[in-house]
Amino acid sequence: MMQQTAEALREFTARYVSHWQQHTGHLPASTDLLGVPSECIISTLNDRVLWQPQPFTLPATLEAVERALDIQLQPEITAFYTTQFAGDMTASFEQQPVTLLQVWSEADFTRLQENLIGHLVMKRRLRQAPTLFVATTDSESEVIALCNLTGEVILEEPGTKKREVLSQSIKTFLNDLQPVSG
Numbered sequence: 001m002m003q004q005t006a007e008a009l010r011e012f013t014a015r016y017v018s019h020w021q022q023h024t025g026h027l028p029a030s031t032d033l034l035g036v037p038s039e040c041i042i043s044t045l046n047d048r049v050l051w052q053p054q055p056f057t058l059p060a061t062l063e064a065v066e067r068a069l070d071i072q073l074q075p076e077i078t079a080f081y082t083t084q085f086a087g088d089m090t091a092s093f094e095q096q097p098v099t100l101l102q103v104w105s106e107a108d109f110t111r112l113q114e115n116l117i118g119h120l121v122m123k124r125r126l127r128q129a130p131t132l133f134v135a136t137t138d139s140e141s142e143v144i145a146l147c148n149l150t151g152e153v154i155l156e157e158p159g160t161k162k163r164e165v166l167s168q169s170i171k172t173f174l175n176d177l178q179p180v181s182g
Helices: 002-024 063-071 077-083 104-123 170-176
Strands: 042-045 049-051 088-095 096-100 131-137 142-148 151-154 162-168
Touching: 002 077, 002 088, 002 170, 063 104, 077 131, 077 142, 077 170, 104 131, 131 151, 151 170, 162 170
Parallel strands: none
Antiparallel strands: 042 049, 088 096, 096 131, 131 142, 142 151, 151 162
């Protein structure tokens, strides 16, 4: 499953980069990542960086998260966050705008793990099934997450019991995404 998830992420990323190039004539651009170091940066312009994905160079593990909470994570979440360094990618899932979260750099990977730990601690305190976020939505109160118990991709409102299954797996979720250029 890890290999299938990694391949689905690489395929979506290739579609995303191609979409940007077809619609804008250049690589994906980000104003949010301007001034944030990364091997992904190809060019820095006045108000944005142009980027392309790069191979993930750290050990491909979320062991720090597992150790911190004494939990075994779905292998798919490890593959999702350790396949590549890339900027966050905007997309559409069933006509709804989403932003696929990615790791921008080695320092960002450390921050991501801290955020995953914080999210899982909150879920544990609320006695809710553990989830790991993979994307944001236009709503500040909802996130798209992988359910660590079932492997399903869900739309959830952290802090509440509201959750809706979007896809049976992260691989299927990634395959169903349509790239959107900013």
